[in-house]
Amino acid sequence: MATASVYIASDQVYDYCCSKCDEHGKNIEAQHFCPECEHYLCDKCVRLHKGYHRQHTVYGRGDIQKWAGFSMDRCDQHSNKLEVHCDDHQELCCSVCVALNHRQCSSISHLPDLAQGFIETVEFKLLPAAVKKIKHVLDGLRNARMKDQASLKDSYKNILAEIKSFRKEITTMLDQLEKKAVEQLESKVKDMDKSMNDDIEACAQMHDQLKTMMEKVQRLTGKQKETNSYIGYKRCQGQLTKAQSVIHEIEARPKEERILFYPNTKIKTFLQGLDNLGNTVHVYNCISKKYISMDPYIICEMPDGHIVKTDFTGLMLLNSQYKKIAHCNLPGYSYNLCHTIGNEVCVAVFIDGFFTNYSEIHFIKVTRGKLQKVRKFTIDQRCTSIAHHQGRLYLSYGTALYQYTMYGELVKKIYENQEIFKCAVSPDGERIYVTLHSFATSLSLVTLDQSGQVLSTFEDPELCGPCLVCVSPNGHVFVCGSMSNTMLHLDREGTQKLATVADGLKLPESVCFSEQTSSLIVGCDHMIHVLKLC
Structure with a gap:
């Protein structure tokens, strides 16, 4: 005899809960995610979703690494709806956050209460300018590091040309020494290039995240606009803090990083006692x-x-x-x-x-x-x-x-x-x-x-x-x-x-x-x- 499937709300804590079921007070584990709707969906709700949105791409548990889309009013850790603000830790929290990490906190505020009238405050109105300023700084740092990267590649080419030119003046006994010198140079360049590339990617990623968050804040509508605007403000502030940290870290690096190659002018005399064609120096x-x-x-x-x-x-x-x-x-x-x-x-x-x-x-x-x-x-x-x-x-x-x-x-x-x-x-x-x-x-x-x-x-x-x-x-x-x-x-x-x-x-x-x-x-x-x- 066939057994019908019955969806019953559970008290279990899931890493991702179905967004639609949550709206109806049910706690059902999500098995799918739609990045365009920013909805986590259970097996039942995903069938309804596909009927309404046939063009949307939906990711299952096999692609869970692609579920990390930004959801304005959802907890990043537990995917539940953000409901309160921990004043002690200055964090937005869902119910699971409160249960796990904030039980001992002295002050927990309800988000709708905090958000009331917040759209009209100076802090919220200054948010676009603050985001724009940080994006401009990130763009400048990214461009500067890209120039440094281009200069590094030019230095690599020039030094490699020096190595090759110097190599032509001596005998075939230098084959192994040449190999060591080039490997040393490439290792230096690789290490420095990785550092520069990491900075470029960090600037680009932070820039894009701020842009996305600001666009979402500015598109907010509906009766939850105030609450979601406050949430957006807090999230942007958190992201701005992270961006400032990235900026300070990058700005602390030397403004100009160089590598130089100094050939050993005594190489013809001391050939047998050498172990390298020259030194690539940082x-x-x-x-x-x-x-x-x-x-x-x-x-x-x-x-x-x-x-x-x-x-x-x-x-x-x-x-x-x-x-x-x-x-x-x-x-x-x-x-x-x-x-x-x-x-x-x-x-x-x-x-x-x-x-x-x-x-x-x-x-x-x-x-x-x-x-x-x-x-x-x-x-x-x-x-x-x-x-x-x-x-x-x-x-x-x-x-x-x-x-x-x-x-x-x-x-x-x-x-x-x-x-x-x-x-x-x-x-x-x-x-x-x-x-x-x-x-x-x-x-x-x-x-x-x-x-x-x-x-x-x-x-x-x-x-x-x-x-x-x-x-x-x-x-x-x-x-x-x-x-x-x-x-x-x-x-x-x-x-x-x-x-x-x-x-x-x-x-x-x-x-x-x-x-x-x-x-x-x-x-x-x-x-x-x-x-x-x-």
Whole structure:
């Protein structure tokens, strides 16, 4: 015997309820969606709908990803009719929202009460202008990013042409090197292109959503116009907030992003020792600055993000917010500091006595938020610079740069020059960067190999006076002129200036690169400057 189907309203909560049944007080799960009518339909109602609207495209559960059409008076999460406003959370709510998320809220308002007379308010009348303004900003940002994208593609073509031209001058041994260089370039372009494309799509999507919402608000009619207008206003306000967030995020990006290619001019001589045809460089830009009022002296960052800083009496341990955690007294003035291995630092302390002057090289561990002395050795002169790479210590004193073991044994003299000021080592240990200073002549940065042979010398009008140098974990070189008050970004070879990262750095005393935050930490006159890089 056949059994008739009976549609009975249920108390069950569905992700989508039939819009037509809901109008008659029935709670029936929707199995279909018509985007043109913006109606969710059960199996029974969809048959009636097809009879009236034969030209409408209706999507079933198999195409549920296409059900996400915007419905002015329906809850996005539960598809039920929006009925109240949570004043605590400033959210439009359906009955399910209230039951699940707003039971404890102190103030719930009925939408028709809130909407009464709202069409005549200043807020509602200003909504079209606010939407128009945001759409204009989004259009501008989208167009700007499209121009950046076009410029990026031109840069890609030009650099690729440079690579090809450079490639023609050398032998077939460069086939693999060429492949690596092109892959590096394409990877850089792909990453940057994706970022730009994401911004373009975000602007377009936000623009279209605002346009659609505003059109719906302006087309509202009928006895529910006031209520739906208020709903439309709240939804537009929410969308405007999202749009503002997108705008702020995009505007915070650098105005101009560049990539450059610098061919290795020594490639014919050092062909066998190279692993790349050249470097495609994304130039660093300073996108924000933070200032901490604190005597700077010498600073270095630990792997866990803590900061170790020297002062007149010893070492100070700071957390990532530059708050003091611990202190360790040392016997003299601490002028040089570097991270060695793990949670250990090495600090050069100058002992200025009545009859003798010398330096103690102290090794100190950071253990459970405390500074613990481990060992030390002595040199009979004032140490002016200290650096470390894989168990090798580089100390400068007198007129030369020396290599030591971690236990104070002199290995060799690397380089001699009476104007040596500071030194740093590349991440692979192949290059040593030494700054030379003289108040009578211009400053220079000398790049050495491990044997002390001079690979290159860099001079620039923007560098003047005693100079600081540091190297990022990916090999970027940053050099600072203490009298010119500038910070320059150089290539890995130390031969070409890529950008002026910062200026106005009054009397810089120390610099280190923070791997945790991609920032330069610069100690200046009674101030620590944190330069956020991109």
